[in-house]
Amino acid sequence: MHGQAAPEAIPKAERLFRLATLLREGPRSVRELALALYPTASVGGEGWSGVERSIQRDIHDLQRLESDYRKISGRPPRHVIETHRSTLHPVEILALHAAARLTYHRAVGERMHHRAALQKLGQWLPEHLHGVVNRSLQDVGRRNNREDLNLEKVAAAWLGAHPLRFEYRKPGGSGQWRTNIMETYLIEAHPQNLDLYLIGLETSFHNGVRTFKLSRLRALQVLSDQTYTIPDTFDPQQFFHAAWGVVGTQGRAAETIALRFRADAAYRILEGGYAQMSEPTRHDDGSITVTIDAPVDSSGLPREALPWILSFGPRVQVLSPPHLREHWLSELRAAVVGGEEQL
Template identity: 40%
Template sequence: MGDPLPTQLPPVSDSWGDPDLSPKRANRQAKTWDKARRLTEIPRELASRHRTAAQLAEQFGVGIRSIQRDLEALEEMGHAITFKPHSSPRAYCIEERGQGLTPPEALAAFTALRLAYHQSPGQNRHVRETLDKIARMLPAELRHTLNDSVVDNGAAQLGERDLERVSQAWLERRVLRFDYQRPSGELERENELCVYFIEISRTNLAPYVIGLEQKRRRAVRTFKLSRMLNLQVLDSDYQPDPCFDPRTFLSDAWGVIGGGAPITVRVRFTPDAAYRVLEGGYPNMQYWQLADGSVEAEFCAGADASGLPRELMPFLLGWGPRAEVLSPPHVREHWLAELREAVRRYGSDS
């Protein structure tokens, strides 16, 4: 037999598991938690918009004097509370520089966006506006120099509208319909995409859209934004795949095409190119330095339907005679065929 049942049940707790908490003490504790919540939420509210004490009091359900004490406490905590000029009654705000970014972080973000600015003329307005916002986080003398370096090149608004439609489809979880101009010239009509991710290619810095294409192939595919035509955001919505992980999908991508069967390509670099290989920081690469000063490296890259690492090939061909593809055989043969064709076309002096 187990222990006998207790003859009296334990007292029911009033709050926070404490059976001895009196109503008066519980009321004080509730007020303390309410104040802590206000001290957390008021700075976020004032960082977004100007608010009077009366507006804050109504929003948080307390008296104006309580809000005034909260503002005094926030100033003591280091928040820079300022006032809207010439407003009556007085409207408060908190000026936050950089949304938490330090000047070095803001400068790093600015330089990264400048790459997109140089490589994405179709979306230049959006990039320029973002550069302006980030530059405001920096000291005035640096801010003006950076802003002067950004010039409106009169980019077409069509690409900007396409980016807006892709963003809308992704944020609102709505199906995106479009035609797609393949590199071969073939036009794929009426793809319907559930957008999972937007990636910038590390090779050409162009934006690509990744998602489930549910009408033609019913598979996760990658589309270059500049080749997506006649975009429409449909009324039908979708639920994102909880199993889709962009890090896993792009783990074998040399640029942005991932999710396929990866292959390993072995390459030998001559001694005069070795230092560039060693300092390059290339993705998915392992290397070995040889006694003669050359370097052998293995690159893991996604392959297309023909088994070729299409994104990796321009990188390998760009080394000219300073790189030799060793394996696998079909990649080596394709690399040699490209070089032979270049010699056939341009090798003659006549």
């Protein structure tokens, strides 16, 4: 070993920076840090003891400079600068990253904020995942950035507890644009389409808690000279207790719907995952009957549950209530007539 050259010197400032980066990635011993900084050095070889002493002094400095530094007892002791990566459980990091990716892929516009968030979350992942994560964020072309601007204003209003003024009209593009002022309580992603929705107190017309789709807003303005307080009486669990998406009961009672699924669809229901569904009743032919609870809109229809029911086509029957059964049948008849006209 005596013929091997001593490790090349690294300036102290650079050494501290690189050591802090390594310690944010996870706990390391002095020897592990030395090998990471000096990969060509030989343990016990010429200059090795000096390298270890230098790193021990650097760790002492980092202990003063980094408030999140922590020494882990053991043989040998290990050192870490705690970050989300080192304190979160791996499944917690996976959940955060998966949630961010879902909204990233669904968002329109340039998605610069979604991309920035994913890049920061990606730093919590092990180094061998950085390449594939970064490549997955490459966009093709340039798109309308109105959604990014809307996100900035929505985020500023919500985080700053400022009312948000915007123009909105009902789904389908019918009716007039109407100015609304809203005190945002929550921002939720729809579990089916992943679009973002604002839930809060609308004070201009309804003076009640309402839900608005972010992509339908226009002419947003943060009323930064005003603030509001989210009341303790707003209970998200109660508001969403029968929701099939992001539209809560909003003061209206949920409706109980009885459904019968054919045997070739029953397995999907038996797999579970439907919080607002009763225990199924099984029949000899393999079919099952269940009831679900769903909020209704001003027309008396469960608008968010209907697409899910219709997605089963002829493999489900609406048994009750009668007005919903009639609406379901009319939708199926219209689909048949429309399909024949296309042929």
